[in-house]
Amino acid sequence: MLHAEIEIGSFLKARRAALDPAALGLPDGVNRRRVRGLRREEVAQLAGISVDYYTRIEQGRAPAISDSVLDAIARALRLSDGEVTYLRNIAAPRRRPADCVAGPGPDGGPCAVPRQTVRPEVQRLLDAMGDTVPAVVLGRGLDFLAWNALGGRIAFDLPALAPDRRNAALLVFLDPAARALHADWEAKAMEVVGNLRADSGRHPEDPRICDVVNELLAHSRDFRRLWETQSVHECLRGTKTLLHPHVGELVLTFESFRLSTDPDQALVTYTAARGSTTEGRLRELAALGEPVLTA
Helix, strand or coil: CCCHHHHHHHHHHHHHHCCCHHHHCCCCCCCCCCCCCCCHHHHHHHHCCCHHHHHHHHCCCCCCCCHHHHHHHHHHCCCCHHHHHHHHHHHCCCCCCCCCCCCCCCCCCCCCCCCCCCCHHHHHHHHHCCCCCCEEEECHHHEEEEECCCCCCCCCCHHHCCHHHCEHHHHHHHCCHHHHHECCHHHHHHHHHHHHHHHHHHCCCCHHHHHHHHHHHHHCHHHHHHHCCCCCCCCCEEEEEEEECCCEEEEEEEEEEEECCEEEEEEEEEECCCCCHHHHHHHHHHCCCCCCCCC
16 A cells, blocks of 8 residues: 555655745745755745644644645645645545455455456447547556557557556556657656556555556666656646557557546547548558557
């Protein structure tokens, strides 16, 4: 589990360290600052709460923090909308995942959470997109849950992977092919970390998310570096360039859509401009037959 008291402390420390006191009109004081960013007492002053209370919040020792206090801290730290949501999630009382069976597991430990599945209607939608729109469904922890034929050809070969390896974060950081595939691997890595941290805030006790994060912390120096920045930024739309080994450069626009009846699942589509080189290359990719890679 990603312990909330650890997460909230690390997050708040990183966010106050990222602020420039001078930009906020705060003096250096009599003594030169020994650390970057704001001091705890300065955050408390800006938020209008006592230093002792802010300290207890940052140390994970303050239960039931009110929304008004969280909002005040968010304003003091100049948090983005995504960061405010993350702070609220990790400050909230812990809860079981929505599909967790009641009661503890057989060994008395945390309950088991079944792997997410995609409704047949959603799979039919994926398949109906045909040979021009690659599409996948992502679940909690950035697991690939489903894809259409073309979606199974634009990055790693998902059908060939074991189910527990079909995960965007594991592939981006642990599969060497990812660095050659993404024209801007660092940007892709930051996107994945921001999305994964946001997801961990929504489901702090989800065992799959915890397994993914812990494996990456143990085996990827780049993931540790980016995870420690405490970046929370869900990238739900944009443009990416893939350097596909079979058809060449693909410039794709992606959009993510939360499924209304399955809110922990997101349909992600990839499209190319009409008449573009990429559109032609997607048709080439669709004609190759068996999948060679997946998004």
